[in-house]
Amino acid sequence: MGIFTRVAEEVPCTVEVSHKFESLHAHVRFNNGAVVHPGDEVLVHGAPVLAAYGEVIVEDRLATITRASALERLWTRLTGDFDFMELCEFSFSEEVKL
Numbered sequence: 001m002g003i004f005t006r007v008a009e010e011v012p013c014t015v016e017v018s019h020k021f022e023s024l025h026a027h028v029r030f031n032n033g034a035v036v037h038p039g040d041e042v043l044v045h046g047a048p049v050l051a052a053y054g055e056v057i058v059e060d061r062l063a064t065i066t067r068a069s070a071l072e073r074l075w076t077r078l079t080g081d082f083d084f085m086e087l088c089e090f091s092f093s094e095e096v097k098l
Contacts, residue, residue: 003069004070006067006069008067009065011034011063011065014058014060014061015058015059016057020054020055020056040066043063043064045063045064
């Protein structure tokens with residue numbers, strides 16, 4: 001991985017969406033043990049998972065992890081320590097990125 005180069009990798013994952021009184025969450029676990037580092041982006045493929053109230057849905061999916069370049073990773077670490085960046089940017093939408 002170069003100082004300016006971003007690399008994408010596809011990994012199998014398991015998506016769990018819970019819409020219960022006790023727990024409202026959405027989790028993604030990478031089945032191959034992949035780890036997401038500061039500055040990396042994750043896109044889970046497929047239609048949105050919609051859990052009705054009281055339901056927990058678990059699905060196997062494919063995800064693309066776009067690895068941050070060395071420069072982006074450094075910038076994220078430096079600015080993240082000073083609370084200049086958002087903790088997490090995510091969206092649950094049907095927008096298709098090409």
